[in-house]
Amino acid sequence: MNLADLFRYVVSLSLLGSFMALGIFSVKRLLGRRLSAHWHYALWFLLILKLLIPFTPPASLNLLHLIPRGTPPASFNVPPWASGGTPTASLSQKPSPATANPVSQPGRQTSPSTVGSVSGTSGSGSAVSGPASAGPKIGLNWTTAAAIWLAGVLAIVFYILLINGLLWLKLRKRPLCRIPTITAVLADCRTRLRVRANVSVICDPSLKSPALFGLLRPKIMVSPEIAAQLSAEELRFIFLHELSHLKRRDQLANAVVTFVQAFYWFNPLLGYALQRMKQDCEIACDATALSALKPEERKPYAQTIITLLQLLSQPHWAPGTLGFANTFNKRRISMIASSKKATLKWAAVALALTLVVGCSGLGKPNPGQxxxxxxxxxxxxxxxxxxxxxxxxxxxxxxxxxxxxxxxxxxxxxxxxxxxxxxxxxxxxxxxxxxxxxxxxxxxxxxxxxxxxxxxxxxxxxxxxxxxxxxxxxxxxxxxxxxxxxxxxxxxxxxxxxxxxxxxxxxxxxxxxxxxxTEPAQAVQTTDPNTLLLLNMMQSATAGQVINNSSFSAKTTNIGTVEQSWGKPDQTDWVASADGIYATYSKHDITFGFNKGGQIFEVRSFARSSFSGLTLTKAEQVLGSPAYNATVFGQKIIGYTAGPEFKLELVFPQPTGSNPNPTLDHYNVLYPRGTVNMMANGPGSLGRQW
Structure with missing residues (x-):
């Protein structure tokens, strides 16, 4: 999958996520205060799962059809000779001796047949579709858009890592807070919330609002100036809030949400939804802190938020920190004042509605259902x-x-x-x-x-x-x-x-x-080992290889490399008509043809035990009509074009009355350009084609 394909996939997930985000907004608005703060926050994790694990049941409506498909896939594993057409024969062919699998007649191309039950006149008898017409012309194609998206992701992630790295380095130089009042309040809060982690307090005058920082060694950062203006009770409320983040593992959730925001930075709806998730995290954290307080302490807790807002002249946020005071505190105070436990019934309703809205209508389409x-x-x-x-x-x-x-x-x-x-x-x-x-x-x-x-x-x-x-x-x-x-x-x-x-x-x-x-007239198994073997022979040929040797390929391998690994060949023959030398390695059932520069232009396989079941009829049935078909010196040779650079030749004994369907004797993969001899063949020659 190339970058353009990846970005198309990300855009499709973005659409799915947007639809679920709207569903969550609707459910939260519909149920409102019937849900607890914890459930308001928990619903957002369905969106995170949707964006990270995109699975949806099939549905009839699919918004993914809105995404243009103008960028072809990076690769297509179905080779051209297996896509419904017939391989195109080469038009330039040159006779060669039998040892080089010569050609004696030009190749030919067949047309697809009209089969099945067809009403009306027969259709066109031409081969499978050639290059399709270009898609709609737009100013910004998928490749350019994907590059912009990736650059944005990398820039945001770099900024996040840079800011957090600088903050971590700065905190290493800051002294731990040793004020007895502060340490005593912190110890009391840890006991109330049953937090076992070793949490320290750092005095940082540059950070206005108290905040929790760090995943492995968490620290509560407070400004000495702000701390001096707060009472012990107000400090207790602040520490309870920050320790609630720690108890709920909100630092990890916040890190995941931040990087998901970076990944989908181009979607403002998802950005807003994930920001609301962070706000709901603060409110859910308030609910956890309130659980450790008495009912009459809720009002002083809310008053502490107001006090901090009055002390903070400018909001100060850093990615990776979870702060006590910020600009949405009106909503927080309202939730604190009306805080109550939600019944399991309403939580189940919210979960069901969110799943229904988020999963229906946007699944991968199943036209057959x-x-x-x-x-x-x-x-x-x-x-x-x-x-x-x-x-x-x-x-x-x-x-x-x-x-x-x-x-x-x-x-x-x-x-x-x-x-x-x-x-x-x-x-x-x-x-x-x-x-x-x-x-x-x-x-x-x-x-x-x-x-x-x-x-x-x-x-x-x-x-x-x-x-x-x-x-x-x-x-x-x-x-x-x-x-x-x-x-x-x-x-x-x-x-x-x-x-x-x-x-x-x-x-x-x-x-x-x-x-x-309907029910078939007769159920037939369409796959057998010989079919797969022929298809794999063709697939290997497109890479210049035979099935029993993937180490040394035609075009890309020099005979010296083979000798370093396998030693000297058992037999070496010069074939003048092929302008090459043929080296046989009997132990490996392989013969290499190479030119004067040592480049291997042909690889032959004599591993008869590997293809003992391949017959002439089976080969033509699976691979189609050959582009090259000749009988030379008692051998039946059929050839196919294997990709843009190679040829596949299958060599059988000549069919006879007693053996009309002979079994494959050997086969070879040829790289025609490697047979060019500029002195003998003349400038511009294509060399031996078969």
Whole structure:
């Protein structure tokens, strides 16, 4: 996830938090004095949890759709050859000897087929969508906004740490207060509140209002000038207040709130809400202090606040301190005067209302569920564009129907695959079909938004929800559209991030819950070890590697590095037509091809035991039609483009009548640019392509 994606996620959490903050304000205003000061303060922790642990049950209304999706993800773990199209063949090819896996014919590109139940004429037969049209042009893009946000966070955090650091250094030089009256009052207050921590008092004339500072070794800071004008009783009230902060661990809560404010500095509503939380903390602390006083002492306690306000000419606050007197004391005095215990009934009502307001309507949308929690099958809500003549795509293999508006007459169906990667190793551990419904107005020159439908087995969906693997770079899992007894149908996260033409129409279609789950004609497990093995071979090839050797990659490794680790090769052959030397390491089942500069341009794997179950038919079924297909010296060679820089070649024995579907003999990953010989091939040559 890049910085822009992170900031989009933070903005989404900010919206969720804002909605909950408004809910808390409403609940507090509605219940008012029916709640105790402690519960007024405790409600704010639901907001903190919302901002730090953003989990919300699914809901039909989702304000996150207000956030533009103009920034593409940092990376996409589904490779282009597995996204529903066919790899593009290279147009520049050069014959080479068999030892170099030569090419004998140009590659070709196939078009997606129109499959399933389609009403009307067939759609466009072109490949999967090319670059989508650019999103709306705005003056401030997500990348710039994210940089500004991060700079603001760092500046605020630096200021907080600087101020607290300077204050800590200053306090180290201040003497402890040894005035007998003050120490005696402090000891009495510790006894009343049962505070065991060793708290000291520091005389600091620069700090006007008494305040508590420090997490590990807390200190109460008082001004000698102010202390001299207060009676022993007033000092007792002040110390009870500051020790109440310590007893309630308000320093830690205050630190968390301060840094949350820094993280969401761009949202003034959250800033105001968190400031109100700090004020409620002071009032809750007053309630704790009052619990150690007699009823007749409440009025003198409030009078002490007024006395301090009269003595303080200027408010003085420092991040990390919890002070006794500040500007909202009118509200504090009102709460003190009416302080009473709230019944458990009203506390439960407040908690329930806050959870309902904060969690409903803002959860991650689940287009496949109705508000009651059921699947879209049987939903009473019909698509906004639906009519009695609405088109219906019916899939009996997996068991679902999908309603489309009449404007989609002549749509096409693109078959592809989704892939899931292990969270720790990033290896492909799961895969399944993805069916995309394509707008009939789609052309390669003017692509439009597809409707992608990912199909999971029930076990795969459960594994995905448990975090065993992830799909793509987005932090949000696919959204369920519906399910039957065997499969779960889902919409990919951020499927329309680039805002191609027609994306709003697709959102309207999805808002009508168009997918209705039925029972499949036959439940089929879509993932097997050989499928995963081929997908991992392709994924490794995009990095210049083979599956049994991730240490030495084509393009980035020199043969000298290999010799330092593995020693001298068992056999070395010069292949003139390939302009390279081939070094074989039998023990590792690896052969490296390298050029005159020592750069490895090809890695071959002969680990037959690892791919003994891979057949020619299986390879073409999983990887699609090859971009390169040749028979050379009794070998059947098929090749695929693996990312922008590498080629994957699979070598089989030539099919015969007795063996029409041979098993893979070996395969290699080629870096074509590493085969360029400027002297022999001429300037601008692309070198050997296969």
């Amino acid at each position: 109705n508000p009651a929690g059921g699947t879209s099958a049987g939903s009473q809500t019909s698509p906004p564009t639906a009519s009695p003549s609405t088109l219906v795509y019916r899939n009996t293999e997996y068991g679902f129907n999908f309603s489309l508006p009449d404007s989609w007459k002549g749509y096409s169906v693109i078959k592809g695959q989704w892939t899931g990667n292990n969270v720790k190793t990033n290896k492909i551990v799961a895969t399944g079909p993805q069916i995309s419904l394509r707008d009939p107005r789609w052309t390669s020159q003017n692509p439009r938004q597809d409707i992608p439908i990912m199909i999971f087995t029930s076990a795969q969906w459960s594994s995905l929800r448990q975090g065993d693997f992830h799909i793509g770079a987005a932090p949000i899992n696919p959204s369920e559209l519906g399910h039957n007894s065997s499969y779960v149908f889902a919409l990919p996260a951020r499927y329309n991030y680039a805002f191609p033409a027609g994306y709003k129409e697709v959102e309207q279609i999805l808002a009508g819950h168009p997918l209705q789950a």
